[in-house]
Amino acid sequence: MPETTSLHTIGAQLRRARLAAGLTQEQVAELAGISRPRYRDIETGAAAARATTLMNVARALGLEMMLIPQFLVPAVDTLLSPEAGEDAPAFAPQPEPDDER
Amino acid sequence: MPETTSLHTIGAQLRRARLAAGLTQEQVAELAGISRPRYRDIETGAAAARATTLMNVARALGLEMMLIPQFLVPAVDTLLSPEAGEDAPAFAPQPEPDDER
DNA sequence: CATCAATGATACCTATACGTATCTTCAGAC
DNA sequence: GTCTGAAGATACGTATAGGTATCATTGATG
Numbered sequence: 001m002p003e004t005t006s007l008h009t010i011g012a013q014l015r016r017a018r019l020a021a022g023l024t025q026e027q028v029a030e031l032a033g034i035s036r037p038r039y040r041d042i043e044t045g046a047a048a049a050r051a052t053t054l055m056n057v058a059r060a061l062g063l064e065m066m067l068i069p070q071f072l073v074p075a076v077d078t079l080l081s082p083e084a085g086e087d088a089p090a091f092a093p094q095p096e097p098d099d100e101r
Numbered sequence: 102m103p104e105t106t107s108l109h110t111i112g113a114q115l116r117r118a119r120l121a122a123g124l125t126q127e128q129v130a131e132l133a134g135i136s137r138p139r140y141r142d143i144e145t146g147a148a149a150a151r152a153t154t155l156m157n158v159a160r161a162l163g164l165e166m167m168l169i170p171q172f173l174v175p176a177v178d179t180l181l182s183p184e185a186g187e188d189a190p191a192f193a194p195q196p197e198p199d200d201e202r
Numbered sequence: 203c204a205t206c207a208a209t210g211a212t213a214c215c216t217a218t219a220c221g222t223a224t225c226t227t228c229a230g231a232c
Numbered sequence: 233g234t235c236t237g238a239a240g241a242t243a244c245g246t247a248t249a250g251g252t253a254t255c256a257t258t259g260a261t262g
Binding site: 037 | 248249250251252253
């Protein structure tokens with residue numbers, strides 16, 4: 001997976017969280033202590049923020065950055081999608097809402 | 102929490118994962134596509150890597166970077182420490198092995 | 203129509219992550 | 233003792249994240 005894709009994935013997740021919280025880019029940027037153009041770059045995947053910046057942005061949106069052992073990722077994914085789970089094989093491909101603008 | 106602390110926390114986690122995998126700094130650096138001095142800075146918390154760099158390093162160590170809703174962090178923490186859990190309040194302060202060198 | 207807020211986008215400057223090279227320190231092995 | 237590998241540390245040049253300012257576009261509202 002090219003890392004630009006990873007950036008887009010992270011950005012899309014941030015955007016979903018931001019819209020769910022009813023915040024503007026400017027508000028999130030201020031909460032995270034960065035400028036709006038920079039937050040925009042992060043959300044659109046145009047730039048790779050520093051780890052500390054990403055953590056600040058995530059926290060501003062009620063998210064926390066964590067490093068998860070790969071073999072536990074499916075279990076965590078199940079936690080993240082309450083409605084999709086229940087009788088899923090716990091290793092489901094994860095439909096990915098794909099809110100790509 | 103000052104962000105230098107966050108960097109130290111991440112670095113300590115990477116170090117634990119690296120030692121558990123029996124790898125040298127040089128090997129992890131090469132797997133992650135960065136130089137040894139740079140990996141060292143990340144592991145010691147001396148520098149804030151880019152998000153993409155951190156993701157590459159994490160993957161080299163069998164970890165995955167994820168953004169978790171804060172209210173789910175305790176649940177995920179429980180997943181991460183199977184032996185510590187069981188009868189813990191699920192909101193335990195997490196003893197933190199504190200492998201700081 | 204005009205107006206305003208939110209977002210997309212560009213340019214320029216500074217701060218810093220990153221690569222490369224180099225040196226030192228420490229712990230084992232011999 | 234020497235030798236060797238892993239890790240700590242520094243310096244310098246380049247690439248890029250981040251700040252500030254500015255303009256354009258879109259959508260809603262009057």
